[in-house]
Amino acid sequence: MPGGFRLSRSLTAAPPPARPAPRRRRPTSQQWAAWAFLAPVTLYLVLFYAYPLYRNLDLSLRNYTVRSFVHGDAPFTGLENYRTVFDDPTFAPALLHTVVFTAVCLFFQYAIGLALAVFFNQNFRLSATLRALFLVPWLLPLIVSASTWSWMLNSDSGIVNAALHAVGIGPVNWLTSPSWSLTSVIIANIWIGVPFNLVVLYSGLQSIPNSLYEAAALDGANAWRRFWSITFPLLRPVSAITLLLGLVYTLKVFDIIWIMTKGGPADSSTTFATWSYQLGFGNLLPAFGPGAAVGNLLVVAALVFGLVYLRVQRKQALS
Numbered sequence: 001m002p003g004g005f006r007l008s009r010s011l012t013a014a015p016p017p018a019r020p021a022p023r024r025r026r027p028t029s030q031q032w033a034a035w036a037f038l039a040p041v042t043l044y045l046v047l048f049y050a051y052p053l054y055r056n057l058d059l060s061l062r063n064y065t066v067r068s069f070v071h072g073d074a075p076f077t078g079l080e081n082y083r084t085v086f087d088d089p090t091f092a093p094a095l096l097h098t099v100v101f102t103a104v105c106l107f108f109q110y111a112i113g114l115a116l117a118v119f120f121n122q123n124f125r126l127s128a129t130l131r132a133l134f135l136v137p138w139l140l141p142l143i144v145s146a147s148t149w150s151w152m153l154n155s156d157s158g159i160v161n162a163a164l165h166a167v168g169i170g171p172v173n174w175l176t177s178p179s180w181s182l183t184s185v186i187i188a189n190i191w192i193g194v195p196f197n198l199v200v201l202y203s204g205l206q207s208i209p210n211s212l213y214e215a216a217a218l219d220g221a222n223a224w225r226r227f228w229s230i231t232f233p234l235l236r237p238v239s240a241i242t243l244l245l246g247l248v249y250t251l252k253v254f255d256i257i258w259i260m261t262k263g264g265p266a267d268s269s270t271t272f273a274t275w276s277y278q279l280g281f282g283n284l285l286p287a288f289g290p291g292a293a294v295g296n297l298l299v300v301a302a303l304v305f306g307l308v309y310l311r312v313q314r315k316q317a318l319s
Contacts, residue, residue, distance in 0.1 A: 053299070059292035069288060081289035085297075088290075090267055090275060098271040101186055102250045108190045109246060110239070113197025118231065120198075121205045131202070138195035146259035149188040150175065153260075178268035181261045185269050189256050193249070197242055204238030205231070237313075244309045248302045272298050 060081050068074035085091055120131050137145060152159050153174035161171040174184040208231065216226045254273040257263060263270035263278065270278075272294050280291030 056292045056295055056299075059288050060290075060296050062289060064288035066286065077289070081293040085290050085293045090270065093267055094270050094272055094275045094294075097182055097269060098251070098273075101182065101189070101253070101271055102247065104186050105189050105193060105250050105253075106243060106246050109193040109197050110243060112190070112194050113242075114201050114235075114239075116194070116198045117201035117205055118227070120202060131198070134198055135195045137192050138199075142192070142255040143259060145192055146188065146256045149184070149191075149256075150260050153184050175261055176265055178266050181265060181269040185257045185260050188260060189250065189253055192256065193246060197246065200238060200242045201235065204235050208234050237316075240309060240313065244305065247305055251298050251302055 061076060061078060062068075062074040063077045063080070064074040116134065120127050151157075153161075155161060155171055155173045155176060158174070160174065164170070164172065172180060174180050212230050212234075213226055216230060221229065252273050253271070254277060257269055257271060257274050258277065261269045263274040276291045276294040276298070278291075279287045279294060
């Protein structure tokens with residue numbers, strides 16, 4: 001009995017057999033190929049996105065001068081540059097102009113682009129040719145488009161004032177009047193952005209089956225009713241990405257405004273994009289820190305709208 005007790009005790013106290021260590025799987029050829037394809041993209045994102053964003057953030061947190069910008073010994077100032085930007089009297093007008101410029105351009109670019117997409121979706125004769133011609137503003141370099149609009153809106157020799165004079169309307173100082181400068185750059189930017197909306201929305205219309213329109217027509221729905229009940233709801237995903245991309249692009253528009261008005265006269269067409277350039281490069285004594293701070297405000301605004309879009313898309317997918 002005692003011996004059996006010792007035997008059973010020894011059996012129960014015996015440690016479990018050790019498991020063999022899991023063997024590490026070596027990367028397969030497919031995994032190596034995936035990393036090889038991913039490496040250039042990762043390198044591109046790091047060099048041209050992550051590093052510039054880091055440098056811009058560093059510029060906004062230090063007191064950079066021309067000397068310190070070269071030698072790299074700028075003192076750390078924290079949020080002082082952002083405080084300087086918020087206290088600047090240009091901040092409120094630039095913010096207002098940025099909001100107005102972005103909202104008006106987005107609305108008219110989307111509305112005109114959607115109307116043209118529905119029009120060209122009828123597939124009539126010369127539809128492809130006319131659609132290709134509407135892409136010209138999008139394909140032209142921005143400096144060409146802006147210079148053309150500057151000539152057209154010139155107060156003395158512009159074709160727009162000549163047309164107004166032909167119908168008995170006096171000349172308008174489109175580019176030199178504080179009341180009209182922002183309107184002028186908005187018109188030019190709408191003209192440039194309409195083709196992008198046309199292309200994206202037209203491709204979205206192509207994915208809507210014609211059977212839905214035929215069924216609605218049999219039920220007695222007119223063209224307007226078919227648009228609001230079929231076209232517009234089914235275009236929501238495409239419309240959302242179109243508006244988001246248009247928002248990000250319009251927030252950072254610089255070329256058009258700078259070439260046409262340089263943000264003037266009297267800052268009447270200054271936006272955050274042109275103000276950031278003026279602070280950093282438009283003066284004899286550049287303010288690199290405040291200029292970078294204004295640029296970061298644009299980055300944050302674009303990021304916020306991007307996150308809102310992702311949240312809305314996630315809710316729609318779950319519902």
